[in-house]
Amino acid sequence: MTDIASSVRLTAGTKIYLYVSLTIIAAIVLIPLLTTALGGFKTLGDLRTNPFGLPAEWHVENYTSILFGDRYWRQMMNSLIIAVLTVFLTVSVSAMAAFAFAHVKFFGSNFLLNYFLIGLMFPAATAILPLFIRIRDLGLLNTYWGVVLPQVAFGLGMSILLFRNYFRNLPEELFQAAFVDGCGYIRFFWHISLPLSRPIIATVSIISFVGSWNS
Template structure:
């Protein structure tokens, strides 16, 4: 009887929902499919047969990139910038969200609304004043300039996620800790953070992927080839009169694998972090 009840409770998926899911999946799978196969083709075959299988599976484009020095150097630069951005953004945004969620002070609602305004403005609108400020601080062509800028741009979204999660935590824990003469810093470090691993993973993945795929900010800040991130590494295959598209596609295939692996490892925490505060009780 219990098995029959579980089967009855499962909602039936209509044909329209299946078609919608198939259409969305096609929009995601087709670019990956053409990118991976394009790395095995020549320029002429890529133009005449962009979606079909390659005539010969020649891995020369992949091996030439793997055994070169530019790939791993750019991957290391991107990894260093992304991990530093994640660490700083999680630390700063979680501390700010904890203060806004559990400490009562004058202007807390105004500050929360002020942080939410950051969601309305894209980072590209501040590129020119950001470039001038980084130039004045001597942070051009340095990874630290990109890290600081990316942390600043990610704070609004991160604080909103942390604040929503912290508000759903049982208030009895905070009250019990206060009765034991625990300060807010100890409550934050020993009670709140251990209970917030799902939302930490969620914010970390969003910021990691955003930093990993960032192109405009490194393009403005970095000038030296040795400091380039992987999106800027594509420019080594672009000439004055043309681009080596098979090598570009092979390069994209190799550089997108770490982001996909990181996302697959943390997707369980992403889902639980986004839905953790959806239902109270």
């Protein structure tokens, strides 16, 4: 059986259109990156007068002073520590909260869920001043937790929503069979739900890590 897609031949005009379009897209992506990389070899004056051309004099020390300096790697390590703590707390708290919203029936569950989801409507930038005042009052300025806790708080809404939808789509027969065998909520969450939730755990972890690292 021959492949139909492989038998379709493109006309010369179509090939030219594809090559020209891909070249333009590649240029749009690569030119800013190349300009940025070349700008690192220039002095500040050269960068202002000749932002897109080759450097008049190549200054390799602009890169080496950063790569071999202590400050750069210390900032990278701080960012990594903050991102890892944010991912761990976000995944842990949102998974437990989402499991309760998905399987445990209690008074005010819908109201509490909507309260968490309200956070999706407001970006973190709108709460910069209240957050700074609260962190200062708690004595968390210039600490990891002063950065981690606000990131976790603003990431819980989306994470809980993703986990809750995933937990609700798990087969109901698993939940019923586990309770017939004497499995409680905690054991069902730890031994059954979490092992089956590795895809959503990876998804939430990646989203949390990228958001924290970009911040």
